Amino acid sequence: MKKEFTTKPEKIMEAWPGELSSFSWQDFVTAIPSPLFLITTYKSNGKENACLQSWSTFIGDSGEFICIIGSVSKHGHLYQTLNETKCCVLNFPSRDVYDKCTKTIDNNGFDDDEITMSGLTAEKAITVHAPRIKECFLNIECELLWEHEHFENSNSVTVALKATHICMDSERYDESKLGRYGKTGYMFNINSLRNPDTGEVTPDCYGAMELYK
Known part of the structure; x- marks a missing residue:
């Protein structure tokens, strides 16, 4: 089921002071690599x-x-x-x-x-x-x-x-x-994945690309 997000979900909170001034909450919700x-x-x-x-x-x-x-x-x-x-x-x-x-x-x-x-x-x-x-x-x-x-x-x-x-x-x-x-x-x-429903934070991580043929 898709959900709509126009404003910051209430559950998303700063993990450190000033985080949501330095980064957008949309960055954490979408987590585009x-x-x-x-x-x-x-x-x-x-x-x-x-x-x-x-x-x-x-x-x-x-x-x-x-x-x-x-x-x-x-x-x-x-x-x-x-x-x-x-x-x-x-x-x-x-x-x-x-x-x-x-x-x-x-x-x-x-x-x-x-x-x-x-x-x-x-x-x-x-x-x-x-x-x-x-x-x-x-x-x-x-x-x-x-x-x-x-x-x-x-x-x-x-x-x-x-x-x-x-x-x-x-x-x-x-x-x-x-x-x-x-x-x-x-x-x-x-970048620090967030669950907009629960506010759960996955710490910053890195990944690799898998090739599909």
């Missing part, structure tokens, strides 16, 4: 910046490959560095390095080399002034195209990036080896 990756840049002091990211989509357009980042906070290092350098790298981790990637959430001081401090390896990009993460099986180097507020005076913006270079582990694009999908491939963010 999105690929997980780290966006890396250089801060103005030359230190590595790494932001674990989701809520994004990718599309080819007239020979170009475009990434739309759905939500970038105006108050974080990523927004600041993107506006300063106009470039970044998108780094896609596999399951075996995910725990190190989450450490970048804690190692996020302005004076921190966030990649190195999290146990990962920074390497130079080919076409942009931004660090790549060696352990990630796919690196997409990008230039900033534009940003747009979600609404007037919103806390976050949507950002468009254009790919300038791709580096990918050959065992990932060979589906007879590790491949791009399943437990060894792309990881997907599943």
Whole structure:
């Protein structure tokens, strides 16, 4: 039986203070997965910046490959560095390095080399002034195209990036080896599922894509 939801169900409560200001209740009810990756840049002091990211989509357009980042906070290092350098790298981790990637959430001081401090390896990009993460099986180097507020005076913006270079582990694009999908491939963010009838919370988790033929 389908149910209709126009306003926040009464049973859905904040799991932590400010949660429903940072995220929409619709996000938790729908729980639509999105690929997980780290966006890396250089801060103005030359230190590595790494932001674990989701809520994004990718599309080819007239020979170009475009990434739309759905939500970038105006108050974080990523927004600041993107506006300063106009470039970044998108780094896609596999399951075996995910725990190190989450450490970048804690190692996020302005004076921190966030990649190195999290146990990962920074390497130079080919076409942009931004660090790549060696352990990630796919690196997409990008230039900033534009940003747009979600609404007037919103806390976050949507950002468009254009790919300038791709580096990918050959065992990932060979589906007879590790491949791009399943437990060894792309990881997907599943953001704190909620049951709108009971308010039951399933903690943040991640998943993989299974191919149907």
